[in-house]
Amino acid sequence: MGTLLTLLQKELSLSIFSAFGEEIEADVSPSLEEFGHYQCNSALRLAKGLKQNPRSVAQKLIDHLRCKEWFSKVEIAGPGFINFTLSPTFLSSQLNLQIRDPFLGAAPVDRKIKMIVEFSSPNVAKELHVGHLRSTIIGDCIARLFEFLRYDVLRLNHIGDWGTQFGMLIAYIIEKGFETSQFATLPELMQWYRAAKKRFDEDPEFKKRSQLEVVRLQSEDPKAMAIWRWICAVSRKGYQEIYDLLGVNLLERGESFYNPYLKKVVQELEEKGLVQVSDGAKCIFLEGFKNREGEPLPLIIQKSDGGYNYATTDLAAIRYRIFEDRAERIICVTDIGQSLHFQMIFAAAEKAGWLDLQKAKVDHVGFGLVLGPDGKKFKTRSGETEKLIDLLNEAVLHARKLILERNPDADEKKLEQLSRVLGIGAVKYADLSSSRTKDYTFSYDRMLRFEGNTAVFLLYSFVRLQGIERKVGLDITQVMAHHQIALAHPSEISLGFHLRRFGEVLALFSADLFPNHLTDYLYSLAEKFHAFFRDCRVEGSEEEESRLILCELTRRVLKQGLSILGLETVDRM
Numbered sequence: 001m002g003t004l005l006t007l008l009q010k011e012l013s014l015s016i017f018s019a020f021g022e023e024i025e026a027d028v029s030p031s032l033e034e035f036g037h038y039q040c041n042s043a044l045r046l047a048k049g050l051k052q053n054p055r056s057v058a059q060k061l062i063d064h065l066r067c068k069e070w071f072s073k074v075e076i077a078g079p080g081f082i083n084f085t086l087s088p089t090f091l092s093s094q095l096n097l098q099i100r101d102p103f104l105g106a107a108p109v110d111r112k113i114k115m116i117v118e119f120s121s122p123n124v125a126k127e128l129h130v131g132h133l134r135s136t137i138i139g140d141c142i143a144r145l146f147e148f149l150r151y152d153v154l155r156l157n158h159i160g161d162w163g164t165q166f167g168m169l170i171a172y173i174i175e176k177g178f179e180t181s182q183f184a185t186l187p188e189l190m191q192w193y194r195a196a197k198k199r200f201d202e203d204p205e206f207k208k209r210s211q212l213e214v215v216r217l218q219s220e221d222p223k224a225m226a227i228w229r230w231i232c233a234v235s236r237k238g239y240q241e242i243y244d245l246l247g248v249n250l251l252e253r254g255e256s257f258y259n260p261y262l263k264k265v266v267q268e269l270e271e272k273g274l275v276q277v278s279d280g281a282k283c284i285f286l287e288g289f290k291n292r293e294g295e296p297l298p299l300i301i302q303k304s305d306g307g308y309n310y311a312t313t314d315l316a317a318i319r320y321r322i323f324e325d326r327a328e329r330i331i332c333v334t335d336i337g338q339s340l341h342f343q344m345i346f347a348a349a350e351k352a353g354w355l356d357l358q359k360a361k362v363d364h365v366g367f368g369l370v371l372g373p374d375g376k377k378f379k380t381r382s383g384e385t386e387k388l389i390d391l392l393n394e395a396v397l398h399a400r401k402l403i404l405e406r407n408p409d410a411d412e413k414k415l416e417q418l419s420r421v422l423g424i425g426a427v428k429y430a431d432l433s434s435s436r437t438k439d440y441t442f443s444y445d446r447m448l449r450f451e452g453n454t455a456v457f458l459l460y461s462f463v464r465l466q467g468i469e470r471k472v473g474l475d476i477t478q479v480m481a482h483h484q485i486a487l488a489h490p491s492e493i494s495l496g497f498h499l500r501r502f503g504e505v506l507a508l509f510s511a512d513l514f515p516n517h518l519t520d521y522l523y524s525l526a527e528k529f530h531a532f533f534r535d536c537r538v539e540g541s542e543e544e545e546s547r548l549i550l551c552e553l554t555r556r557v558l559k560q561g562l563s564i565l566g567l568e569t570v571d572r573m
């Protein structure tokens with residue numbers, strides 16, 4: 001059914017055409033609540049061109065409107081804005097359609113569109129750190145949004161599984177005589193990595209052996225490859241534990257995947273005349289990119305020793321994603337520190353003629369740092385920034401304490417499940433609800449508050465909605481088969497209009513990729529629901545059926561919204 005905003009845009013554009021013969025898209029936007037529901041600002045612009053009084057242009061637009069019965073009030077304000085207030089009858093009929101729409105009023109895509117969301121992307125032999133956690137949470141949410149809107153989404157984990165650092169790790173593993181059939185954990189691997197690094201820095205002979213292992217690995221020597229595969233497998237098991245706890249799915253396609261393409265990519269760029277040699281390194285100079293001194297900033301694609309780098313891999317990746325995956329939209333989620341890198345990759349891909357912005361859209365979704373309550377870079381209890389699993393388990397533990405305070409004899413099995421849903425949900429929600437480009441402060445106490453913009457408050461609201469339906473005890477499908485929503489009370493109208501705006505919020509989110517649009521929306525939804533429930537009796541009232549259906553629609557929108565955020569719900573709390 002699409003959004004009301006697009007519907008109004010269409011109607012007002014028609015009205016512009018029939019009044020003035022102009023084919024322009026009407027400028028419609030949501031209003032501040034006290035002025036009505038939507039406003040149209042087109043009269044002012046039209047009046048300029050037509051050299052007419054904007055208020056009389058506005059009046060003509062209103063006169064030519066086909067759908068006057070949708071509104072209880074249409075007002076010209078100020079120099080020529082038009083304010084629209086939807087009538088309760090129209091709004092009610094919209095909600096009665098919305099509840100039957102599988103997309104709940106959002107607009108899914110009408111053809112198959114391939115899309116890549118690349119996120120998480122940790123590095124082998126290193127544990128995920130909080131930055132990777134943010135990438136995982138934000139990326140998963142963005143992927144869920146587009147999956148809901150029926151895009152064909154490929155979720156890629158661009159793992160850092162290649163590079164010269166593997167040489168020293170392999171040399172160390174050989175030196176220690178570790179067997180690849182042996183069981184090892186990610187923390188052990190990290191320990192070896194640190195030890196190998198130390199050996200590398202201190203012992204020139206070890207350094208030589210490490211460099212030799214790099215060459216062996218690059219020429220696919222079976223022994224080096226076997227050890228490398230083992231290292232990757234151990235790492236993978238470590239990450240998987242975290243993805244499982246978070247409920248996140250990812251397809252692993254690490255940097256090594258693009259190895260076979262690196263040489264060709266550099267060759268192609270050279271053939272296109274884009275490459276210049278500077279200090280022995282092959283570089284691409286792109287317009288508009290300068291360093292701090294104002295000198296042209298190169299994108300290095302092959303180092304002077306002939307080695308390829310992070311940028312070469314990313315160029316191969318974007319090329320592969322456009323031509324092999326046939327992606328029409330590509331989103332990469334990393335810390336905001338990499339934003340210049342991605343702007344340069346996108347610009348280079350455009351210059352190479354691979355990326356045509358008419359056909360594909362690319363976005364780097366950057367995010368800020370995670371800070372501890374002290375305002376410094378976040379550290380877990382053990383003092384190591386890397387122990388991500390501890391951080392998640394700690395959140396679950398905090399949630400458990402909170403539940404026990406309220407309900408000391410909670411049943412152990414339920415307690416366990418509820419603590420996990422609340423704890424993990426709280427971590428995700430705290431991240432998603434802060435504007436992603438800013439640094440955000442991590443605090444267990446704040447994220448687990450019952451009041452305010454938190455996961456706990458939303459999950460509690462959901463439980464309350466379930467409770468109302470349980471208490472009334474009617475079969476909701478039966479009620480819906482014989483009754484309709486009929487809004488009357490101002491709190492009902494306010495909740496109803498907010499419900500109908502679900503699709504608008506998802507459209508906004510898909511455009512700028514800020515998940516906090518959705519959290520803000522759900523928070524207001526919960527508040528409006530609580531106001532409605534305070535002001536309007538449901539059980540045993542004359543309006544019982546209508547209000548029950550309104551609750552059901554609220555429940556569905558809230559559930560769908562939480563599911564896009566990656567939050568599970570519970571029936572009781």
Ligand code: ARG
Nearest residue numbers: 121122123158159160314334
């Ligand atoms: N592995 C990188 C890191 O830990 C992130 C990879 C981001 N994706 C990319 N295509 N460069 O910072």
